[in-house]
Amino acid sequence: MNQAVSVTLLTGFLGSGKTTLLNYFLAHCDNASVAILENEFGAVNIDGALLRGGENVNVVELSNGCVCCSVRGEFTAALREMLEKRAAGTLKFERLIVETTGLADPAPIVQTFFVDEHLREALRLDAVIALADAEHISRQLDEHAVAASQLGFADRILLTKADRVDEETKQLALDRIHRINTKADLFEIVNGECPEELWLDLNAFELTDNIDMAAGFHVIRAGAGQFDRFQPFRKTPVKRSWDDAIQAHVFDAGMLDVKKIGAFMESCIARFGNDMLRYKGVLAIADHPQRLIVQGVHKVVGFDYGSMWHPSESRVSRLVIIGRYLPIDELRQEFAATTI
Numbered sequence: 591m592n593q594a595v596s597v598t599l600l601t602g603f604l605g606s607g608k609t610t611l612l613n614y615f616l617a618h619c620d621n622a623s624v625a626i627l628e629n630e631f632g633a634v635n636i637d638g639a640l641l642r643g644g645e646n647v648n649v650v651e652l653s654n655g656c657v658c659c660s661v662r663g664e665f666t667a668a669l670r671e672m673l674e675k676r677a678a679g680t681l682k683f684e685r686l687i688v689e690t691t692g693l694a695d696p697a698p699i700v701q702t703f704f705v706d707e708h709l710r711e712a713l714r715l716d717a718v719i720a721l722a723d724a725e726h727i728s729r730q731l732d733e734h735a736v737a738a739s740q741l742g743f744a745d746r747i748l749l750t751k752a753d754r755v756d757e758e759t760k761q762l763a764l765d766r767i768h769r770i771n772t773k774a775d776l777f778e779i780v781n782g783e784c785p786e787e788l789w790l791d792l793n794a795f796e797l798t799d800n801i802d803m804a805a806g807f808h809v810i811r812a813g814a815g816q817f818d819r820f821q822p823f824r825k826t827p828v829k830r831s832w833d834d835a836i837q838a839h840v841f842d843a844g845m846l847d848v849k850k851i852g853a854f855m856e857s858c859i860a861r862f863g864n865d866m867l868r869y870k871g872v873l874a875i876a877d878h879p880q881r882l883i884v885q886g887v888h889k890v891v892g893f894d895y896g897s898m899w900h901p902s903e904s905r906v907s908r909l910v911i912i913g914r915y916l917p918i919d920e921l922r923q924e925f926a927a928t929t930i
């Protein structure tokens with residue numbers, strides 16, 4: 591049986607540089623056995639034609655709508671078909687990259703990978719990568735709610751086209767992005783030049799025991815061989831703003847009562863699931879030797895016991911919710927009340 595295929599979801603508003611990034615990757619990774627699922631909004635798929643396909647590259651196109659809404663069934667069907675061909679040996683790929691339309695909300699697409707049992711087994715969603723055009727992102731955020739959703743969902747954000755703007759415009763774009771997503775590391779890339787280590791195989795959806803949150807905000811100019819030279823950009827307190835309603839919230843506590851935390855999660859999801867874009871938690875449960883890992887997208891949630899606590903460790907719980915319009919103070923109180 592084949593191993594689960596790693597899937598990278600590439601999002602970002604229209605013209606943000608998704609195809610350019612893909613082309614750079616395809617041009618520099620000779621041995622990549624990759625399938626690309628392209629979704630173009632409109633009857634003619636232009637991006638598919640713009641991609642430089644190589645011998646090991648399979649481009650599958652989905653047109654006539656956007657995977658997040660009208661063609662979601664087609665999206666699932668296309669994924670299934672690709673997997674069937676892979677199993678039959680007629681389509682060979684070890685990695686799948688899904689390039690969504692610039693108008694797609696990533697939420698329903700991500701959910702597809704959680705909900706569909708067959709896809710869940712065969713595919714492993716690696717990360718959501720969002721591209722943001724330094725020149726236009728501020729205006730796009732003002733005018734299109736989906737642009738904020740794309741950034742809010744991202745595990746990693748790549749700032750493109752900074753070569754086209756002055757330092758002040760770039761700073762404004764960075765501030766704006768940071769207000770929406772404090773969780774994702776941010777890198778600056780120009781013309782798609784990005785080492786694959788920066789956007790592939792990030793394991794962002796792994797039910798791991800570590801939640802590396804709020805570690806700061808890093809910007810680098812990702813040139814050849816330079817990607818290990820991180821330059822911490824800044825750590826500003828998160829400012830709230832009416833138009834950037836998506837926020838990452840971190841909830842910390844000690845040991846939790848399993849029934850209380852279960853009831854809290856259930857009620858939180860029932861009331862606010864639609865506005866909880868993503869959440870992840872590593873929880874310390876009283877009288878249980880293992881970490882409890884929780885992970886979800888909107889109303890789809892999974893719980894799993896992870897690694898054992900070491901006797902010398904202090905058992906602490908951390909839950910991160912990325913969402914919009916959440917009554918955070920109320921949720922903090924409720925979360926705190928689940929401790930023993």
Ligand SMILES: Nc1nc2c(ncn2[C@@H]2O[C@H](COP(=O)(O)OP(=O)(O)OP(=O)(O)O)[C@@H](O)[C@H]2O)c(=O)[nH]1
Nearest residue numbers: 603604605606607608609610692750751779780781
């Ligand atoms: N100056 C500059 N131009 C860029 C950069 N990245 C992409 N572009 C250009 O921006 C335009 C749009 O890039 P695409 O890669 O087609 O953007 P996309 O996100 O695939 O666009 P959609 O498919 O419409 O969503 C192209 O003309 C690219 O050459 C960059 O870093 N700097």
